[in-house]
Amino acid sequence: xxxxxxxIFHFGFKNFWRNGWLTTITVVIMTLALLVFSWLIFFGVVxxxxxASIEDKIDISVYFNTNTSEDEILxxxxxxxxxxxxxxxxxxxxDQALSTFKQNHSADQTITQAVNELDSNPLEASLNIKAKxxxxxxxxxxxxxxxxxxxxIDSVSYTxxxxxIDRLAHIVKTVEVGGVVVMIVFALLAGLVVFNTxxxxxxxxxxxxxxxxxxxxxxxxxxxxxxxxxxxxxxISAFVALVISAPILYAVNPYLNIFIPGMxxxxxxxxxxxxxxxxxLLFGIALGGAxxxxxxxxxxxx
Amino acid sequence: xxxxxxxxxxxxGDGQTALEDVTFEVDPGExxxxxxxxxxxxSTIIKLLIGEDKPSKGRVFFGQYEVNKLRxxxxxxxxRHIGVVFQDFRLLPMKSAYENVAxxxxxxxxxxxxxxxLVPQVLDMVGLADKMKNFPNQLSGGERQRVAIARAMVHRxxxxxxxxxxxxxxxxxxxxxxxxxxxxxxxxxxxLLATHDKEVINSLERRxxxxxxxxxxxxxxxxxxxxx
Numbered sequence: 048x049x050x051x052x053x054x055i056f057h058f059g060f061k062n063f064w065r066n067g068w069l070t071t072i073t074v075v076i077m078t079l080a081l082l083v084f085s086w087l088i089f090f091g092v093v094x095x096x097x098x099a100s101i102e103d104k105i106d107i108s109v110y111f112n113t114n115t116s117e118d119e120i121l122x123x124x125x126x127x128x129x130x131x132x133x134x135x136x137x138x139x140x141x142d143q144a145l146s147t148f149k150q151n152h153s154a155d156q157t158i159t160q161a162v163n164e165l166d167s168n169p170l171e172a173s174l175n176i177k178a179k180x181x182x183x184x185x186x187x188x189x190x191x192x193x194x195x196x197x198x199x200i201d202s203v204s205y206t207x208x209x210x211x212i213d214r215l216a217h218i219v220k221t222v223e224v225g226g227v228v229v230m231i232v233f234a235l236l237a238g239l240v241v242f243n244t245x246x247x248x249x250x251x252x253x254x255x256x257x258x259x260x261x262x263x264x265x266x267x268x269x270x271x272x273x274x275x276x277x278x279x280x281x282x283i284s285a286f287v288a289l290v291i292s293a294p295i296l297y298a299v300n301p302y303l304n305i306f307i308p309g310m311x312x313x314x315x316x317x318x319x320x321x322x323x324x325x326x327x328l329l330f331g332i333a334l335g336g337a338x339x340x341x342x343x344x345x346x347x348x349x
Numbered sequence: 350x351x352x353x354x355x356x357x358x359x360x361x362g363d364g365q366t367a368l369e370d371v372t373f374e375v376d377p378g379e380x381x382x383x384x385x386x387x388x389x390x391x392s393t394i395i396k397l398l399i400g401e402d403k404p405s406k407g408r409v410f411f412g413q414y415e416v417n418k419l420r421x422x423x424x425x426x427x428x429r430h431i432g433v434v435f436q437d438f439r440l441l442p443m444k445s446a447y448e449n450v451a452x453x454x455x456x457x458x459x460x461x462x463x464x465x466x467l468v469p470q471v472l473d474m475v476g477l478a479d480k481m482k483n484f485p486n487q488l489s490g491g492e493r494q495r496v497a498i499a500r501a502m503v504h505r506x507x508x509x510x511x512x513x514x515x516x517x518x519x520x521x522x523x524x525x526x527x528x529x530x531x532x533x534x535x536x537x538x539x540x541l542l543a544t545h546d547k548e549v550i551n552s553l554e555r556r557x558x559x560x561x562x563x564x565x566x567x568x569x570x571x572x573x574x575x576x577x
Contacts, residue, residue, distance in 0.1 A: 054455055065443045258439045261399065262500065263429035264456040266422065348421055 051268060058268075059275025069248050070280065076244040077284035077335060078291070080237035081327050085292050087230045088323065089312060093303065094226035096310050098219045105181050105215050107205040109191055110171040113141070115199040120172055123196060127176060130190065132183035137175040144170040171201055181216030185209075238334055245277055245338040249346070256346040270343045277339030281331030288331075289324050292316065350539060351375035351398065351508065356407035358393050358563075367393040368563045371407070375541060377507070380534045382550050383543040384574045385560035391543035393563075395512045398541075399433055400424045412507065429457050432501025432538075436513035438493040440485040446472065446496045447481040453500045471499045475529060491522030498529055508539040515546055523549065550574040 063070055111120055120138065127136045139147075145168050152158040178184050188205040191197070205212060249256075252273070259269045293316065300313040316323070351374065358368040368390045375381050383391045396402040397409050400416050409416040414427050432453075440449050447468055454464045472481055475495040485493055494514055501509050511530060515523035527549055534540045544550060550557055550573065557572025558565055567575065 050458055050460070062443060254439075255441055255443070258441055259452070259456070260425065261401070261428060261433055261439065262453050262456055263425050263427075263431075264452075265425045268456055 051265075051271075055268060055271030056275055058272035059279065062272055063276045063279045066248075066276070069251060070276070073244055073248055073277075073280045073335075074284050074287070077241050077280055077331060078287045080241045080334070081284050081288035081331055082291060083233055083237045084330055085288055085323060085327055087233055088326065089296070089316070091226055091230060092315060093307065093310065093312065094222050097307050098222045100307055100309075101215055101219050101222075102181055105184070105212055106175050106177045107184055107188065107203060107212070109174045109176065109203050110201045111173065111199050112201050113169075113171055115172070117172070119199055120174065123199065124174055127174065127187070127190075130187065132178050132180070132186055134177045134179045136177075139173045139175065141168050141170055141172045144168075144173065181212065181219055184212050184216070241334050242338040242341070245280075245335065246342040249273060249339065249342040253346050256343065260347070266347050269347060270340065273339040273343050274336050277335035277337075278332045279335070281333070281335030282328060284335075285324065285327035285331040288327055289320070350377045350412060351541070352408075352410040353394070353397075354408045354410070356394075356397065356404045356409060358390075358397065358402070359405045366563050368397075368404070371560075371563070371565055373558055373565060373568060375508075375539060377539055378534075378537055380531070380540045380553065380555040381542070382553060382555060382557045382572070383541065383560060384545065384550050384557050384572075386545055388562075389545075389560040390563040391545075391560060392512055394560075395433075395510055395541070395543055398510060399428060399431060425456070429504060430507050432504070432506040432509040434494070434497045434501050434509065434511040434514045436516035438485070438490075438497045438517075440493055440496055440500075442485050445482050445484050446477055446488065446492075446499075449485070449496055450500045450503050453504050457504055459504070467503055468499075471503045472496075475499045489522075490518050491525060494518060494522070494526055495529065498526065498533070502533055502538065506538065508541060509533055511540065511542045511544075513544055514542070515544065515549060520548075527552065547574040 109123075117140065124136050124138050127133050145162075148170060149159065149162060152162075176187055178187055184205055188203055188209075191200060191203050256269055296313045296316045300311060303310055303312055353371050353373050356368055356371045357366070359366050371390070371394065383394060385391055393402070397404055398411065398416060400419050403417050407417075411427070412430065414430075416427070419427055441452065444452060450468045450471060451464050454467065459467075469478065469481065472478055475498055477492060477495055477499070480488060480492060483492075485496070488496065494517075498509075498511075498514070501511075509530070514530070515526050518526065523546065530540050530542060531553070542549075542553075554571050556570050557567070557574065559567040559572070559575065
């Protein structure tokens with residue numbers, strides 16, 4: 048058994064070097080497929096970051112009547128925090144709202160002067176609510192408009208921005224679902240291209256397979272070296288794909304930053320390079336090995 | 350040792366008959382020539398004998414094996430009892446002469462030390478000791494056929510089957526190959542030679558089974574090639 052296995056690997060490695068251009072073409076095609084695969088991973092990261100960044104910008108604010116006491120507002124905050132749809136609730140007091148307003152308009156003399164001339168603080172206290180899922184803002188808004196609470200509330204920003212929030216929520220969902228669909232479709236396409244390339248390479252070797260069979264080689268000894276060769280092509284392609292990805296990501300990163308502020312894909316690549324290499328290696332070896340295994344099968348009869 | 354019992358072969362599709370009711374036996378140590386024109390059925394007999402094809406009717410025996418009943422996965426082990434030489438050499442192009450011969454031993458799981466000892470001996474016997482490292486495309490037709498014979502005999506098979514082994518060779522190399530097959534036979538291996546070369550058959554003066562349009566028309570102990 049050990050002799051057979053060691054011979055399978057020996058033949059596999061030898062064929063890999065001796066098959067020259069056939070091996071090179073297979074490695075090139077597999078590298079392209081693995082580049083697609085690795086970029087699908089990056090695409091997944093970018094879409095999830097983009098979705099998170101959109102999600103982060105969505106919240107609703109509840110403005111309370113100026114005669115509502117702070118205790119009452121804090122009670123409402125507590126009850127909101129108890130809702131399963133709510134992720135966080137931030138309280139902004141009337142004084143905080145005023146100081147933020149002043150700070151934001153410190154450059155505008157007219158506004159600063161107008162505010163200073165007022166006898167009392169005209170701004171309302173508010174609660175900023177973030178939902179766990181953007182589609183749940185409707186339910187939170189319904190809760191706020193219920194009879195008991197509506198007496199304290201002056202306005203809810205959701206009712207003013209409902210269409211924008213709903214549209215953003217829809218975009219987030221579409222980006223997430225679309226990303227998964229695109230990943231599956233492209234991974235399948237890449238897999239099919241590699242499978243067909245290996246199938247053609249083995250088709251070119253069909254006579255050799257026939258000769259091995261006539262000489263008395265068992266199926267594992269005929270098939271094994273091709274599987275090893277396919278796995279080797281996959282492993283080398285994984286390494287090449289990783290090396291090629293680095294400069295491309297470095298070049299693309301600044302442009303990506305414009306669309307998604309704070310996103311550093313190159314940094315992500317560097318910090319996840321080992322894990323990414325392991326994924327590529329696994330995908331490459333599995334794809335190369337399985338394609339060879341399947342492709343040789345049809346020539347193992349007679 | 351080799352028994353064909355009422356074997357017929359019809360091809361699927363065009364329904365052409367390649368063999369019709371062929372019956373013969375070959376004893377251990379014999380040198381038998383299968384003679385006949387192209388298309389007489391020589392190669393079909395060889396294909397049926399090595400399990401590359403199955404008969405439409407009849408039975409084919411090799412030793413304890415009923416070849417026509419062997420399953421795909423049983424064929425490799427069975428074929429290790431036979432050495433086959435083809436007209437087109439059928440050498441593995443990516444392997445050197447040494448590696449091609451060694452392959453026949455490697456598939457039978459022989460230890461490396463035995464392979465390293467046997468292969469040079471056999472290549473020396475066929476006169477290729479100095480071309481062991483050459484690849485098939487670096488060898489002449491005669492040399493390639495000698496590598497093929499070395500590969501066929503290295504694992505000491507019970508029988509060597511040669512299908513038109515001289516078909517692609519000039520008269521000088523043809524004579525060389527025939528001498529080699531005779532030498533192998535003298536060492537005790539049964540040889541079954543399929544050829545349409547009159548000179549070869551007549552020079553051998555051994556048993557000749559003559560085929561014509563899929564039927565055996567003559568089977569003589571010390572036969573000649575006689576056109577029907």
